Amino acid sequence: MVAAYFESHKPRDAVLLFDQMPQRNTVSFNSMISGYVKNGMVAEARKVFDVMPERNVVSWTSMVRGYIQEGMVDEAERLFWAMPHKNVVSWTVMIGGLLKESRFEDAKKLFDMMPVKDVVAVTNMISGYCQVGRLDEARELFDEMPMRNVFTWTTMVSGYAKNGRVDVARKLFEVMPGRNEVSWTAMLMGYTQSGRMKEAFELFEAMPMKWVVACNEIITRFGLSGEVNRARMVFEGMKERDEGTWNAMIKVCERKGFELEALGLFVRMQREGVELNFPSFISVLSVCASLASLDHGRQVHARLVRSEFDQDLYVASVLITMYVKCGDLVRAKRIFNRFPFKDVVMWNSMITGYSQHGLGEDALIVFRDMCSSGIQPDEVTFIGVLSACSYSGKVKEGFKFFEAMKCTYQVEPGIEHYACMVDLLGRAGRVDEAMELVEKMPMEPDAIVWGALLGACRNHMKLDLAEFAVEKIAKLEPKNAGPYVLLSHMYASRGRWRDVEVLRKKINARSVVKFPGVSWIEVEKKVHMFTGGDSKGHHPEQPIITKMLEKLGGILRETGYCPDGSFVLHDVDEEEKTHSLGYHSEKLAVAYGLLKVPEGMPIRVMKNLRVCGDCHSAIKLIAKVTGREIILRDANRFHHFKDGHCSCKDFW
């Protein structure tokens, strides 16, 4: 009965019962010990162990196992050697503990000392050999064994599978006398982990039952490798799902750009009574961050507070990032302040957060706090610090930090840091110096570095250098249309339509991918997506949006706003250009926000690409004439529009 209470994780009931027992023998004491151990309470187990009148092998072994479970292997060893009589089980438990700590040599020594070995003991050792990749020795033991069970066979199969020898694994798998779900799954994972997806799926189809772990593996592997549909089908076809199943599917959706579906799954999972757990929180918070879905984010946060992960640094950093990405720096900071002990990552989350919002000063203040609280900055910290300087035009300070990171903090600048510095110079208009830095870099510049230079060229109209940078990027990322589009904008603003035309032909000839611009806004817990361009739009409320845009257009023209045609690719007449601009996705989303977001609340709009220049100036004016605060997150950073100004000071 005591054991039963422990089994159902009711240690308190078990103790009560134990205390009431009129007569206790060694066996009853032992069930107390093993019960405590099963519930992770070693200290309590030890107390019982110390007071019991007589101890047998089982008492000792349970104690040893308890210490191993809690990672206190040294204590376990001490007890093991103090043990008066050891049986096969005690030896095996101890060896298992050493193997768990990757102390293979010690484990082997014990194994050789063992007076009697049974199937389990040898299987245990085989598994040890496999873990360290010594397959031939494992096989030797395996071949010499007088008896083998399913465990032994499966251990050997999985040993080969994990070490990349999938075909040998398969041969063994074929001849083994009986297979259970673990054997099948081990074989399956051999295929998935070596990327042999076709064979993996064939094996999966051939399985007599679709076991949960195997399904989870298929969902994760196929989903992440891009076959989201197949993952979905397996997921939907499952009769039983565990936490891992939900997490796998949510992660796949999050990673593969099905954020809304991920949110839906999260809701569905709760409805079906599955407990929220660590990985599901991480995934869902990432979803909220990439959608910038503040409403959902807040809801998840509320759930988090009621969970056991509330105090976890890891989760808190994700939470901070979520609020940053949703444009709510106040909440991000509040959580940040709540943790007296912060790790580098948490400091970094806050620094990069401020930096992405263009709040250079605040980023640097946090950085100084970090240093004075004794935390060593790392390479990520300096990406945040340098880009903070860049966004706020602090060239001198930027260089100071760049030097200091090498000398004072012993962080070698990587390519990302050079990219920041190129950006810093470029933004400040010192484009030629930026180019010099690119040439002086100790490593080969990548597309990001060239991209930073290109951005500078655009802002300061350096056509020659821009052409050069675009050529470089084209070599490194032949499929990326972004730089071409940017260059053609530059040509267009100079009225060089012939060059625009040539460039467009080039784009078509190289079959480069142009990412369609998408903007979205969250209204009443629903995310509304808008695709731009001259399409009609698919939003059900399109008519009132169009009306709003027309109204805005009128007001803007009255205030003297003149659409900047240079941001449209085509050489069309003025009127059509304006029209096409009017329907850029960010404007649609802003218009919708004006219609739906209550007065006094900031309008938060997200865009997957960089905000277009015309939209940027238009939104500045919209913010002014409507008196609303508009926060736009584009692919690079945040823009806070208020009273006709933007926090980026027109550099982005």
Added chain:
DNA sequence: CTTAGTACTC
């Protein structure tokens, strides 16, 4: 007592 998984935060 031994075999398959689970956690990508700046």
